Amino acid sequence: MTGNARHVVQMGISLRTAQLSLMRTVNLTQKCRQKSQMKQVKMNLRKYGNGKRFIGKSCKVLYDISPTSIICNVTNGDQWSLDSFRELMNDTKKSYLGKGQFTLEIECHDGGNISIRQPIKLQGMTTFTVRDCYITDYYDYDFSQEVLSIESVLQNLKFTNCKIEYSPSVRVKHIQKNLKKLLAYEKCQISNTLRTFIFQKSSYYLTRRSTSKELELERIIKKELRLLRKCAHNNLTYVEMSSLHRFSAEDMIDNLLQNGIFNSLSVINLTNNGLERVPSSLFTDSMYQTIDSLSKIDLSRNKIEDISFLYKYFDFAGNLNVDLTRNKITVLSNIDTKKLKSFSEVKNEVNIRENPLICTCYQKLFYEFIAEINDKNFEQYTYLKSMKCLDQENERNLKNISAFSYEGMCKKTDSVVCVHEGIFARYKYSFIGFSLVCLAIVFACLLSKYKYRIKQLYKVKTSGQCHCPDNPKCYDAFISYSSSDERWVYDVLCTRLKSLLPDVNLCLHHKDFIPGACIADNIINSVENSRYTLLILSLNFIESEWCQLEFQKAFHQTLKHRRHLLVLLIEDIDFSLLDFDLRFFLQTYTYLKYSDKLFWQKLAGTLQTSRDEAKPCQSNNQAFNQLLPPDYDSCV
Template sequence: MANILSFFVWILILKTCYSLWFPEENGIVINNSSCSLSAVPKYLPSHTQILDLSQNNITEIHIQDFASLHWLKSLNLSSNKISNLSSDFFRSNQELECLDLSKNELSSIECHFLHNVTSLKYLDISYNNFLSLTLGKAFSFLKDLEYLGLGSRKAIKLQKNDLKEISGKQLQEISIGLKTLSEYDPGSLQVLRTTKLHIVLPSTNKADLLERVMDDAFNTSDTLKLSNIECYQECSHYINSFKILGKFSRVSKLLLQNLALDWKDLISISKPIWTSTVKSLSFFNVTLYKMINSPFQCSETTLKALTIRQLKITLFYFSSTIIYNFFATLMIENLTISNSELLFMTCPIKGNNYKFMDFSDNSLSSDFLFQDCQSLNLLETLILQQNKLDRLFKVSTMTRSMKSLKNLDVSQNQLTLDENRDCLWTNSLIKLNLSSNRLTDLVFTCLPSSLAILDLQKNDIYSVPKELNNLDMLKELYLGANKLVNLPDCSNFRNLQILFVEANSFHEPSSSFLQSCQRLTVLNAASNPFICTCHLRDFSRMKENSHIEMIGWPESYQCAYPDNLKGTLLKHFHLSEVTCSTTLILVIVLGNMIVLIIVIGLMCHFLDLPWYLRMTWQWAQMKRRAMKTDSHQVAEKLVYHAFVSYSQHDSCWVKEQLLPNLEERGSPLRICLHERHFIPGKGIIENIINCIEKSYKSIFVLSPNFIQSDWCHYELYFAQHQVLSDRSDNLMLIVLESIPQYLIPSKYYKLKSLMAKKTYIEWPKDKNKQRLFWANLQAAIGIKLTAPTEETFV
């Protein structure tokens, strides 16, 4: 019994000290429980705030052990072998609020060390070796005390003035272990002022001692907890003690813990409670070793709630109808039977007052539980969590006659749904918990339309069908820990305000989700494997662009794919509008193309770009042909770089422009002109042929004047003849002035053919273009020739 009490005491420690365990980010928790320590560890961190040294073999502690722990707030030294604490202890621990010294070997309850820790809120010194429970004056200085645990392993007496040092304090809870009590002065407990009183009853058959203790207990606190009711043979002294509980006691909430008795004695103890002021009765850890039917007349009572947890029946065979009939005839509002291996429950008699039933953590089956039960018309809440329910349609038919049922919890069962089964729910159901079952997408075909809250977490749901029962009343939907591949469409739940879809399998939530969920205010979509692409942009901006509260944002929303973004918070995931908008990309591309076309058009118009391009192309072609020509072989029989044929009327341009740019600038070229190089005495045609043969190129300056000269026609004829005979490309045409085709006489048919087939160079009037013109011309005739001798000219 002591171990069980210790367990509940430590649970209370955790509850009381919860707000102290993590008071600030740099707080340190040290857990050295059950480490076989014989002394307090040295060099503990000075910022330690929670220190657990329980269940060790520590016999002595010294002042210096905790002297450096100025921030210590919770210290657990329970279950050690500490026998003495001097008054100087905890002088450096002014912040200490929770101290557990239970189950040690302290002999003095004076506790002078308490003078140094007046800020204590929780103090447990139970199960030590105190010879009495006479509290020292140090207890009167604990102005903030909320919980106090007292008790001794030794036989003790409790006298009237033992607890006077705390008589003026309003505490939340006082726990007094009186298991070894030998004498008791009436009124000793009534000096206490506490909201909750827990008494471990004496292990004695003295009825008068029990009666005095329980008489005071019933008139001390509103909430009373009594432990250690064990009567394997004789239980009359406990039964008689409970008879003291009358209509004028203070107790409104009674908790009976650690009971071992038979069914008849349990009923006998319960009877006086029925006629008392108690409104809530709870049994914890009840062991029944004998089942003897005992009549129980349900009279009028103020009792509203009955709770039974951890009911164990040690008999192998017994009549279960004894228990079922008892609960079927109760006229109370709230009934809880949990963790008791309950297999069945009888339909209560008509006229019952049940509004709340909790049968969680049992072995109930859906085949027989409350089927065709017509008497639960007032029932509002039914909890069947963690049983053996397996068929959802059976659960639905169970509720048909429960006209007031609003809340049904059938979570943590094995529920499934057959495809061909119809569900018949009560029309009053508002909240339905179907979490932690084996339900699939079919469940949406078996739901009552009256639901406002639906919990389907931890099932096998892959999607929410678009066609389902009318759920316009639904405001809260919980679908976490399923296998959803996309967010549900809220068009099926027009009034949905809260949606939980965390820990599912969707990657890219639908872009239409926000549009369909106009009334959504809370969304939990955390811990899903998000693929961070353009499709996720709208969802990642939901927190910024909507009024929806995102649970777990931003730390639980991370990219899972692609690998280069894995672990990136959706809050920090951004893609540009250009990257994700096909329309915008097309607009930009087409816009750039239009701008480029306009720019090219303007350049063509104002800068004569086609001319530059054509000239550049010609220059490149000339360079290519020059590289392919065997310059050494060609240069052996040549004297001039070029022979120029022109009309006498164009001689000014030849002498002022052509010759200076070819003979005097860059790499000087040798130009052959008829005026300078025709040999006197020879015929004109012979001179023409001689000059053309000794020149690398033959340049013809074309203009309207050119076509009027017969000699120019001869020169062109012989030059073209050489092209055909040598298969070379030494003919060049320079158009000084444009010559329309219709102006060229018919006898110049060869010139027409050449201008149609051969690329010619136009003389630009714009001076800015003339440099490129001369560069092209020099590149076309730029060949190295040997120095001429006098014989070469002959």
């Protein structure tokens, strides 16, 4: 090899060595940068924003499981917020977790509380679990574009032993500001990507009692929700609402099932809720039509006493297992047994193990059903043959149900029944006569007690249909209302009536009551000098003594002139809270509801008809005229 060739080879070797050295340097630099980034991320998980403490002493990240798991511990004094965590993950997730998915678990200790605003969305989060926490801001929804734009991949949502704070004022704020978004969210309630939803040993805490206005808004929301299309939850397979207060469990499952379609839901778990009855959304046509794959309903450890709720939709082809173990079922009546057999014809099963059954003579069909059970017929109920029951004569003695002899044990009972039937046949005419005498006595007592109401009803039915022409009125209507409702009266009622009937003459407290006169006299004369009394019925009206007086006077005018009193119901009211006369009136006469679409047309038409029947005139009521100053024009 020549000297030039040797020189070229040496240069090539040197160049290759330099390349390898450079690559090692680059790799070391990259590893150092990654270690630095990892260290910074771990510091960020402990500290967040202006050096403030983020989630207590530790927030562990476990890489040895897939997907990556983040476990946060919150103690008393820590402030943990889903909004802050979302901002942190937006800053660090790419360098810390990459584009992968993760699970988030929060556990509180020593009374720790956290802030979670719905909707629950984090980029890449597949599971969200909360344990032993007091949760605030849950109903302070975050409908910002930043949150709504996040594509949810949440598959599992679980709350265990939590208390969720509910503030009516915060909810009303969202109803007023974000009604459409709120309705759309609450109709679906949970993400359509969800596979399991678990809510156990948890409750809601009401910060204060809701006002009548807030309750009315809730009723409006429920009505609007019923009008929206049902949400499709195509991925949800398991729902658990267990160890709750029975009313919470009923309300939650009813709201969920009534507003959704569930193509994959297979298990509904309602165990240990103290339920005395089955929620109204279960075992209905709607349930069977919207849940195609249902295989189990767990109602164990409740307080259900019978199985009369069982119902099988004719087109349901699945095999449904209903778990009723550890309830309070003592007797399966003949009707219940018929339902059980009908429900079980297509391999459905009802598990009634560990119930305090009593062997009585009033469940003959149940014993016959047990006798029919074999390997080919109702084989899913073979366990009944080995179940024990309490003896009806001595409830301390347990016996095997299959060993119970209806013929032997109930012969004595049947004999007693026959004896009773013979006695009744012999003395049936005496029994009938005695019963008629008792009915006559009861009728006479009721007639004596309610004779005043009967007279009132008679007057109502026999009174004339129009006002007396010899008693002209100065006002079209006297408006009786509570001072708490005056804004609605002035801003809504009077304004709208003036637009529909420009020359309508209304009698109002502030305008037409005579200063210095007795309030009772003002009320009496205002009612007598008006063709109608418009009674604005609300919860505020019920609580006002003067409003009650105005009603009594208008009610007596109605007994004289059938169409005098007209009730305007501006909010839903429990009629059991009303005075007897007012309840009697509402049950006897037609009233107008403000929610009626034709409310204003009906009201204006009634007043216009009344005005056509009578001409304006001066008042002929002497008592009223005595209250007026000499220059007062009574027919304004």
